[in-house]
Amino acid sequence: MNYEGAVYRPPSEARSLIIQVTIGCSHNKCTFCYMYKNKQFRVRKIEDIKNDLDESRIQYREVKRIFLADGDALALKTDKLKEILEYIKLIFPECERVGIYTSPQNILRKSVDDLVLLSSLGLGIAYLGLESGSDTVLENVKKGVTSSDMIEAGKKVVKAGIKLSIMVISGLGGRELWKKHAVESARILNEIKPNYIGLLTLLVEPETEMFKQIQAGEFQLLKAKEVLLETKELLNRLTVDGCTFRSNHASNYLNLAGELNEDKERLLKQIDDALSWKFGTKDEMYRRL
Numbered sequence: 127m128n129y130e131g132a133v134y135r136p137p138s139e140a141r142s143l144i145i146q147v148t149i150g151c152s153h154n155k156c157t158f159c160y161m162y163k164n165k166q167f168r169v170r171k172i173e174d175i176k177n178d179l180d181e182s183r184i185q186y187r188e189v190k191r192i193f194l195a196d197g198d199a200l201a202l203k204t205d206k207l208k209e210i211l212e213y214i215k216l217i218f219p220e221c222e223r224v225g226i227y228t229s230p231q232n233i234l235r236k237s238v239d240d241l242v243l244l245s246s247l248g249l250g251i252a253y254l255g256l257e258s259g260s261d262t263v264l265e266n267v268k269k270g271v272t273s274s275d276m277i278e279a280g281k282k283v284v285k286a287g288i289k290l291s292i293m294v295i296s297g298l299g300g301r302e303l304w305k306k307h308a309v310e311s312a313r314i315l316n317e318i319k320p321n322y323i324g325l326l327t328l329l330v331e332p333e334t335e336m337f338k339q340i341q342a343g344e345f346q347l348l349k350a351k352e353v354l355l356e357t358k359e360l361l362n363r364l365t366v367d368g369c370t371f372r373s374n375h376a377s378n379y380l381n382l383a384g385e386l387n388e389d390k391e392r393l394l395k396q397i398d399d400a401l402s403w404k405f406g407t408k409d410e411m412y413r414r415l
């Protein structure tokens with residue numbers, strides 16, 4: 127199978143078969159995001175998608191999970207997604223879960239009934255980039271939606287019975303807005319009540335608009351300790367229960383994983399312990415952790 131350009135997937139889909147149903151991201155404007163900068167968004171032809179599935183069937187004896195890429199594959203019309211999910215059921219009867227990246231815009235374009243239908247056909251988990259719950263941060267990074275849109279979109283997925291995994295980017299508010307970013311992100315997460323919360327830490331690539339803002343002194347990155355303080359603020363405010371919390375991506379300074387609410391105190395203690403260490407530089411912190 128020939129993938130078009132670089133293909134991204136959530137850490138939890140590391141062992142999944144990845145099928146590109148779209149190329150790129152239909153929004154592609156976020157100032158911090160470099161992932162699909164070189165791709166012009168388009169929906170792939172159904173025959174090409176089915177060919178990839180057929181090829182994979184020949185290649186792999188058992189496929190338990192399939193992940194539909196690229197950036198916001200839920201941009202596909204419901205009928206087309208239905209056809210893909212039905213085809214997956216037909217040729218991969220052993221597949222237990224299909225996952226998908228989605229944007230709030232594309233969830234909002236679908237009805238709850240559409241989502242319920244997709245869920246009944248095997249769509250088991252949707253990954254949504256909240257990035258931040260703060261409207262100011264969302265506007266600054268050109269996410270294209272407000273926190274209210276995020277709440278509406280997230281609740282729709284939960285209501286449809288599709289598991290929801292939400293990503294938040296630590297440090298996205300920079301020095302100026304870190305507190306607002308933490309407080310508002312916790313508020314939105316508490317309202318949506320997702321099944322999973324994943325924290326990534328902001329990494330800025332040279333080809334992004336944010337890189338230029340940093341060079342121009344318009345955005346100040348957080349230091350390692352400041353990121354931990356922000357995570358502590360967010361975690362302290364989370365009231366969601368029955369939710370898996372993970373901050374164990376390669377970008378994160380401190381590896382945190384647990385179930386909310388039962389592990390919240392342990393996670394907060396881990397952060398406090400890390401904050402009590404003496405760090406001079408980012409490298410030193412990496413070595414110590």
Ligand code: SF4
Nearest residue numbers: 151154155156159197
């Ligand atoms: S962060 Fe998500 S929505 Fe924004 S440009 Fe990147 S892939 Fe698209």
